[in-house]
Amino acid sequence: MTSARVPQGRGLLYRLYTARLRRGLDEGTVPHHVAMMIDGNRRWARQLGYSTVSHGHRAGAAKMHEFLRWCDELGIKVVSLYLLSTDNLTKRDSQEITDLIEIIAELADTLASEPGWRVQHVGRAEILPADLARTLRTAEERTRRNTGLHVNLAVGYGGRGEIVDAVRSIIARHHAKGGSLEELAESLTPEQIGEHLYTGGQPDPDLVIRTSGEQRLSDFLLWQSAHSEFYFVEALGPDLREVDFLRAIRDFGDRDRRFGS
Numbered sequence: 001m002t003s004a005r006v007p008q009g010r011g012l013l014y015r016l017y018t019a020r021l022r023r024g025l026d027e028g029t030v031p032h033h034v035a036m037m038i039d040g041n042r043r044w045a046r047q048l049g050y051s052t053v054s055h056g057h058r059a060g061a062a063k064m065h066e067f068l069r070w071c072d073e074l075g076i077k078v079v080s081l082y083l084l085s086t087d088n089l090t091k092r093d094s095q096e097i098t099d100l101i102e103i104i105a106e107l108a109d110t111l112a113s114e115p116g117w118r119v120q121h122v123g124r125a126e127i128l129p130a131d132l133a134r135t136l137r138t139a140e141e142r143t144r145r146n147t148g149l150h151v152n153l154a155v156g157y158g159g160r161g162e163i164v165d166a167v168r169s170i171i172a173r174h175h176a177k178g179g180s181l182e183e184l185a186e187s188l189t190p191e192q193i194g195e196h197l198y199t200g201g202q203p204d205p206d207l208v209i210r211t212s213g214e215q216r217l218s219d220f221l222l223w224q225s226a227h228s229e230f231y232f233v234e235a236l237g238p239d240l241r242e243v244d245f246l247r248a249i250r251d252f253g254d255r256d257r258r259f260g261s
Contacts, residue, residue, distance in 0.1 A: 227257075
């Protein structure tokens, strides 16, 4: 199955429009941290008549690599990608999960080869197949000292579970110091919980993008996105264009972020 050729005139107009969007962005309003929920991979594969949805997941993974390059070119420092939720692991067809695990492992390995990029797994490694957990850990170790684009790969991830894990970590540390539950209850703060999240030490996402027209969080970065801006794109994941991304960044820059003030 081949893609239709874009007429030369339309291709030129697209490039000119993309360049215009880029020039119109204010560097001072570009988000520091962008979270991406790629959705619609399965619908994309079915609409194109593929025999399995793995074609959609593979196309979505390729699009995410491209998306990260767009972010890097704009100077965005942190990007979080929602690739596999804890719900996916228990509710999706076993063959689809097997294919997804292979695709995610390939993506993690590829991203770890990008010069300067740092890859970090966020999620529960213990619930993942051993090979995938090992690949994610290796990608982290290979890129730990890199100072370029920081890429969080949310795999085996659930926002509610992350908050539970953070609270458990706080309790365990407090107990190890000999503190009482009463003391912990009095001293517990939102900042303390934030420090124990999988993304502890990172800035919260300024902008959360979701493809395919769906408008829900789906248990992604529940704590961290308390003050995030949201942008929903109608395009299915693999069909996301750079102009869609640039419009999201432009829209973000035009918003008045008051943080409750």
